[in-house]
Amino acid sequence: MKQGYNRTMNYTGGSMRKLGIVHISDAHLQKKNVTDIKKIVEKLITDVEKISGETGQIANLVCFTGDLIQRGDYAKEVENEWDLANEIIVDPILEKLNIKKDNFIIIPGNHEVNRNKIEKYSEKGFRGITNRQEIDELVKEMPTIARDRIQYFYEYIKECYTEEVNFGKIGYSLIREFNGTKIGMVCLDSAWRSSGEGDIERNRIIVGKRQIDDLFEYIKDTDLKICLMHHPVNWLVPDEQQEIKRCLGKFDLVLRGHVHELDDEQIISKGCQTIYSTAGKIFPMDYYNGYSYIVCDFEKRKCSIYLRKYYDVPRECFDKAVELYEDGRVEYDLLSRDKTREELYDLAVQLQKSYAGLSEKFLAIQEFDKKTPDKIEDLYVAPVLSTKSEYVKEEMAEEIDLEKLIASNNNIIFIGKRESGKTTILQKIAFSCLEEFDKNQKVPIYIDLKTLPKGTDRILQACFQFVLRNVSEDYDINKNTIRNLIEKGYVQILIDNVCLSNQNDIVKLQDFMKKYPECKYALMVEEEFFQTISLKELPDFGLNFDSIYIQMFGKKEIRELTNKWYSGRLQDTTELVERIYTYCNSMNFPRTPFNIALFLVINDVDSSFVPINESNVMQNYLETVLEKLSISELDYSAYDFKLKQDFLIFLAYEMYKRDTYYFTCEEFYKMSSDYHERLGFKETDSKFNSIFFEKCILAKYDNFISFRHHSIMEFFMAKKAEESPEFLAEMLMKGKRHHFQNEIKFYAGLNRNCKKILSDISEEICQFIYDNMEAIDALDNLKIQTQFNILQNVKKNRMTQSEIDELTDKNQIGNKSEVAPQEISKIDTIDDSENYFTLLNIYGNIIKNSELIDNDEKTMHLETYIYGYSLMFAILIKQLEEANNEYITMDNLDKLALDKMEIETEEDLEHFKTTINDFMKIGFPLALQAVIVENVGNPKLEIAINETINKNKSSEFMVFMLTLLKSDLRIGNIKNAISSYIKQVQNIDILKIVLFKMIFYYRSRYFGNDVSMDAKILEIIVDLEMRLNPNIDRGQKALVTKLMRGKLKRDI
Secondary structure (H helix, E strand, C coil): CCCCHHCCCCCCCCCCEEEEEECCCCCCECCCHHHHHHHHHHHHHHHHHHHHHHCCCCCCCCEECCCCCCCCHHHHHHHHHHHHHHHHHHHHHHHCCCCHHHHHCCCHHHHHHCCCCCCCHHHHHHHHHCCCHHHHHHHHHCCCCHHCCCCCCHHHHHHHCCCCEEEEECCCEEEECCCCCEEEECCCCCCCCCCCCCCCCCCEEEECHHHHHHHCCCCCCCEEEEECHHHHHHHEEHHHHHHHHHCCCCCEEEEEEECCCCCCCCEEEECCEEEEEEEEEECCCCCCEEEEEEEEEECCCCCEEEEEEEEECCCEEEECCCCCCHHEEEEEECCCHHHHHHHHHHHHHHHHHHHHHHHHHHHCCCCCCCCCCCCCCCCCCCCEECCCCHHHHHCCCCCECCHHHHHHHCCCEEEEEECCHHHHHHHHHHHHHHHHHHHHCEEEEEEEHHHHCCCCCHEEEEEEEHHHHCCCCCCCHHHHHHHHHHCCEEEEEEEECCCCCCCHHHHHHHHHHHCCCCCCEEEEEEECCHHHHHHCCCCCCCCCEEEEEECCCCCHHHHHHHHHCCCCCCCCCCCHHHHHHHHHHHHCCCCHHHHHHHHHHHHHHHHHCCCCCCHHHHHHHHHHCCCCCCHHHHCCCCCCHHHHHHHHHHHHHHHHHHHHCEEEEEHHHHHHHHHHHCCCCHHHHHHHHHHHHHCEEEEECEEEEEECHHHHHHHHHHHHHCCCCCHHHHHCCCCHHEEEEHHHHHHHHCCCCCCHHHHHHHHHHHHHHHCCCCHHHHHCCCCCCCCHHHHHHHHCCCCHHHHHHHHCCCHHCCEEEEEEEECCCCCCCCCCCCCHHHHHHHHHHHHCCCCCCCCHHHHHHHHHHHHHHHHHHHHHHHHHHHHHHCCCHHHHHHCCCCCCCCCHHHHHHHHHHHHHHHHHHHHHHHHHHHHHHHHHCCCHHHHHHHHHHHHCCHHHHHHHHHHHHHHHHCCCCCHHHHHHHHHHCHHHHHHHHHHHHHHHHHHCCCCCCHHHHHHHHHHHHHHHHHCHHHHCCCHHHHHHHHHHHHHHHHHH
């Protein structure tokens, strides 16, 4: 024995309560590599002696986590690899390190399997056992034929150890004591279900919870609990992965092998710190070759892992694995048990499956023929997130990465338009929360404010319901435990369908967050224009929130979703992506994940489909999904598409009458029964109780049944209005119609001639305009005083051509979805203070879809509509200027967070307020244009727009709004139209707004790859800047234009 490793020497750690472990794995010994492995073992022994000296702790145990030999069928015959391995590896290590054989702890790996002992037909049967209950039953019985392939290994253990060993049906456990500390070791057998076939066994390996429980019982009272396991958890059959991971949380240290890499991670689970140490391999020399030296200090409650890597020629020695951890060392705490965290981890495991099921309810869409992927991760496309709304996107906003956002500790309010994927984002957050549970120590609880239970503390009760409905029947958890986890902040609350205009919702949220401020929150809000564009703040929930806006899909996202949709079915999706993109632009159709999926479903059946409006797209989608023209539907010959549609209309209207977005299962089946009885139909023949779930029109989750997407329900409400004049009148009733914006839009798209409705709304808007005419007159004299450094701004922010594909859609103005949020209540309340903005939105959507009314009427309504928005702008400016004058004072600088703006005098303050007011006067018209394009943007209105311009030439502001509407819609010869218009404009204020609009076009390459158009916009910018700044020498124009064109060429 070498003197440097004499155990009688006074090592600091030798006599104290410490433990030294040499963790080795995967030698794959066979005769042909004996010489190489012998050399490696010698180097390993030398290194252990070195690291023991450096740490002051001798090695007490050697833990070998499988694959000592190369072939189990050669273990005891042919090459006698097992005896050879003991001679070349085991015995030299134990002798040189002065460790007795009882402290050499080994488990079998897949290479230990004797493949000659595998019975072919029984093996096929074993492979069919994949659920946890069957696995535990198999472990309990453990037939001889299942254990034969590894039996020689257990015979060796019995011969090898002189101290007590506890054998299970498979695996074994034992206890060793060092310096008064009892060390319990569970040696799991994950090789008993291996057939030695390598990587194809991933997701086939079985451990069995019963194996762990039986072996753990023997060591449960020891001071340190160690588990040895050859395969990583992600190699197990999927059904037991989470359960085994939870069981491993009972151990302080889990030692693994098999993957041939050094990968140590600290995993907090079950209230203690379970440290997973994956050793490298000894041989062959290709992946990471190395081992770990582990020192457990029981007095300091620390565990240090020294990662040692073998460096081949010319060094030929072990040294620090610095590429994995700085200095090749990582230290973790050894924590004591904590009941709360044990409950928390158990709950995280329980919720894993329920969230997978919930995600199916909110999957973007599932095609009726099941050709497309049916898992959310297979169709998921990362959302486009920004710090600013698309309504104010003339300001270049920072894009946000969802993964980084989820990883942060911030509370988040997501603001997105209808069907923009808000709920899917919550599902993504939930999955990430569970996947990263070991780091963030929180479980996600999903709450839908539309389905809160009745009574007091409704959000807390909803938390109880969610947990209790989504855990297994045999899982023991109660409301007090859930409340305790919430109180201690171990929960991330995911709240869907928050309506900012519903004060009851806001109060409930404020009360809950005040009571449970330690939780992390993510809220989903439907975007409303005034919430975004005005100075009105989001509600004060008493906690800090980041506001994140969900943008429409760009061409990049459309392409990604299309490629995933047609994975393996369509080689080149370029033409289809371009077609969808063009349709969305021409129709001003919101590019949401759901809407893009509608196009894809229709395209699968009819690739020649050309959409007209949103109603047309939805109608075709439903006809496609419900197979209106399919011969296969003859199986239900008496229940054709019209009857299916009637049933869905019936359901939507019943939801309206009940003032809910869902039924309980009992309510649904009772209504279905009544419907069939009333019409004399048989439920067994119609299949209505199942077919709509199969076709993904309806969705069931927990005890609730709802339409899979709100827009489908809204469409069928519009169909009800088509067949019921009484219901149509109810929808259009003043004080109620703002609850039905989407239904009215669908109705207008189906009818396309809403002359009477337009006339009625026009009267109200005209009266409002007449009462406020003096405000409109002020628009031709906005008094924008601020001078802006335009040219520098243009050069600084110019985008490169490479960004076009990703950013094109985000920089379009007119492709957005509905503005105001859908209220929960459609029945009980008549709101006398109906929002004028909402009325304009309804009016514009009807104009857009009323293609069959006479052009004179279109022109009249368009004029009224633009006047209405102009008046809105005038009133907004007046109100906001008054608010600024009232609140922005020297006394309020600190409160308004303006104390760092270098405002020292009243003159500074007035200058600051003027600048703020001027930015509003420029920004608001541009933002309102975005809403106008969304509402009324239809290229078929070109003649009506031109006639409206001709009728209103005396109002420069009206002409400005209409001319820019044409350019946003890309109607006619845009270059000539813009140039001609600008030459006619004399109003300096209007020119300043136009200048910013041109800068937006230029910076975003709004007109795509048209270089001549791009150059024309640049020329207009230079001309406008010179007109607005007479001090600029006109002779500089050529120089400035040349410099900017040079910049343009470099960017291209």
